Amino acid sequence: MEIIQSEEFDAYWRRSGAAPDCDDVSAAVAEIISAVRSGGDRAVRDFAARFDRSSPETLEVPSGAAAAAYDTLKREDPDLIAALEYAGGNIRRFAEAQREQFSDFECEISPGIITGQRIIPVERAAVYVPAGRFPLVSSVLMGVIPALAAGAGEVVLASPPLDDGLPDRRILAAAHLAGARRIFAAGGAQAIAALALGTESIPRADLIVGPGNKYVAAAKRILFGEVGIDFIAGPTDVLIIADGIYPDGTGAAGGRDPADLIAADLIAQAEHDPDARARALVPDRGLADRIAAAAARQLDSLPTRDTARQSLDAGGLITVYPSMDEAVRIANITAPEHLELQVRNPEPWIPLLRNYGSLFIGAGAAEVLGDYSAGINHTLPTSGSARFTGGLSVRHFLKTVTTLRCTGGSGYAEALDAAEVIARAESLAGHAASAAIRKEP
Numbered sequence: 072m073e074i075i076q077s078e079e080f081d082a083y084w085r086r087s088g089a090a091p092d093c094d095d096v097s098a099a100v101a102e103i104i105s106a107v108r109s110g111g112d113r114a115v116r117d118f119a120a121r122f123d124r125s126s127p128e129t130l131e132v133p134s135g136a137a138a139a140a141y142d143t144l145k146r147e148d149p150d151l152i153a154a155l156e157y158a159g160g161n162i163r164r165f166a167e168a169q170r171e172q173f174s175d176f177e178c179e180i181s182p183g184i185i186t187g188q189r190i191i192p193v194e195r196a197a198v199y200v201p202a203g204r205f206p207l208v209s210s211v212l213m214g215v216i217p218a219l220a221a222g223a224g225e226v227v228l229a230s231p232p233l234d235d236g237l238p239d240r241r242i243l244a245a246a247h248l249a250g251a252r253r254i255f256a257a258g259g260a261q262a263i264a265a266l267a268l269g270t271e272s273i274p275r276a277d278l279i280v281g282p283g284n285k286y287v288a289a290a291k292r293i294l295f296g297e298v299g300i301d302f303i304a305g306p307t308d309v310l311i312i313a314d315g316i317y318p319d320g321t322g323a324a325g326g327r328d329p330a331d332l333i334a335a336d337l338i339a340q341a342e343h344d345p346d347a348r349a350r351a352l353v354p355d356r357g358l359a360d361r362i363a364a365a366a367a368r369q370l371d372s373l374p375t376r377d378t379a380r381q382s383l384d385a386g387g388l389i390t391v392y393p394s395m396d397e398a399v400r401i402a403n404i405t406a407p408e409h410l411e412l413q414v415r416n417p418e419p420w421i422p423l424l425r426n427y428g429s430l431f432i433g434a435g436a437a438e439v440l441g442d443y444s445a446g447i448n449h450t451l452p453t454s455g456s457a458r459f460t461g462g463l464s465v466r467h468f469l470k471t472v473t474t475l476r477c478t479g480g481s482g483y484a485e486a487l488d489a490a491e492v493i494a495r496a497e498s499l500a501g502h503a504a505s506a507a508i509r510k511e512p
């Protein structure tokens with residue numbers, strides 16, 4: 072991990088940017104997309120043979136396989152099924168509460184002019200579930216449950232095939248539990264291309280959501296427009312703003328150095344991917360050194376230490392800030408996917424923080440709860456895209472469309488007059504005539 076002073080931050084950021092450079096994969100991904108466009112299923116299978124653990128003859132998972140995986144797992148690993156059901160319940164309750172915030176309405180904004188909004192769910196939503204490095208069982212729940220809460224017509228899922236030609240059976244079980252209709256054994260850019268364009272056996276989706284590595288992210292970026300996407304949910308990142316003091320003000324939780332807890336949260340991020348970014352903002356160099364030392368210690372016994380080390384070596388950063396105002400400034404520039412506010416008194420800072428996917432308020436609100444079980448969504452904007460979007464929610468599966476009704480009256484006449492005048496200014500005589508012909512003679 073690198074430790075810098077806050078006055079060095081701006082230069083660091085200009086040099087390194089929000090995320091590792093993914094431009095290097097754009098050309099390769101564009102080729103994958105065009106191969107799938109012309110070759111359909113066969114191209115998907117060819118790429119699977121190159122990049123995945125198997126190349127399944129049949130891309131669609133047979134119906135019944137997900138239910139069977141669920142039944143088997145319920146016997147063999149009942150704790151996992153119970154945990155997924157618990158998490159799914161929280162995710163569903165939150166998604167349903169979000170859905171209630173969207174409503175149809177009509178309002179007469181001027182006599183005879185009635186404008187309206189209608190909320191219409193997308194017809195077919197596809198959820199991508201990553202499984203290159205780790206089978207992200209939780210991503211099934213995070214994608215499928217909000218889609219169903221939104222009322223999407225059909226929810227399908229794609230995830231890379233393992234050795235047996237099927238997605239990880241825990242992913243299948245979770246898909247059954249969450250209610251995905253059809254499942255495809257396809258991964259990476261080829262899966263995104265197939266879902267966006269349609270192939271012989273994979274139906275074309277209206278919207279693709281879900282996280283993925285840089286190949287998945289690049290494919291979503293390129294195909295956006297031909298298909299709807301949620302946003303770029305690429306290699307993950309976290310920023311922890313700490314003051315080294317626990318909420319009880321003692322400076323330690325159960326005698327434990329806060330540095331241990333901060334290091335644990337940084338490592339939990341770094342273990343995802345060498346491209347993951349784990350960063351902290353701390354008030355003094357001593358705490359920064361203790362975090363770096365704690366991270367080194369904790370890594371030793373971690374099974375995922377190789378990936379975590381690569382990530383921390385490449386972009387792990389602790390910045391020492393002189394004041395909370397400066398910490399807030401840096402946090403807003405960083406626009407992290409996850410922002411943890413591990414400070415004694417978080418409240419005053421919350422309104423000043425503007426760019427993040429999810430905010431974790433206080434030392435107890437661990438990011439891992441957001442990842443899995445608390446109910447908020449873990450599919451969040453990365454690469455600084457929290458500057459302009461929040462994370463996955465029911466909103467992504469809903470279209471806010473508008474309606475117009477005209478019932479005559481003074482407002483109607485005024486609107487026709489104004490339309491005619493503006494049309495003439497644009498030299499669009501046909502538009503002007505279309506307004507004029509509706510006027511009272």
Ligand SMILES: NC(=O)c1ccc[n+]([C@@H]2O[C@H](COP(=O)([O-])OP(=O)(O)OC[C@H]3O[C@@H](n4cnc5c(N)ncnc54)[C@H](O)[C@@H]3O)[C@@H](O)[C@H]2O)c1
Binds near residue numbers: 284450
């Ligand atoms: N932003 C979020 O909300 C969020 C949440 C969870 C996970 N993530 C991220 O999801 C990612 C998961 O990545 P993953 O790799 O484990 O799984 P993945 O399923 O995203 O990617 C696996 C696929 O990558 C493709 N691939 C691998 N090497 C390739 C190559 N050289 N050329 C072309 N294609 C290639 C393969 O087709 C393979 O199927 C991580 O980066 C993680 O940080 C993000």
Ligand SMILES: [Zn+2]
Binds near residue numbers: 307339340343442
């Ligand atoms: Zn995580």
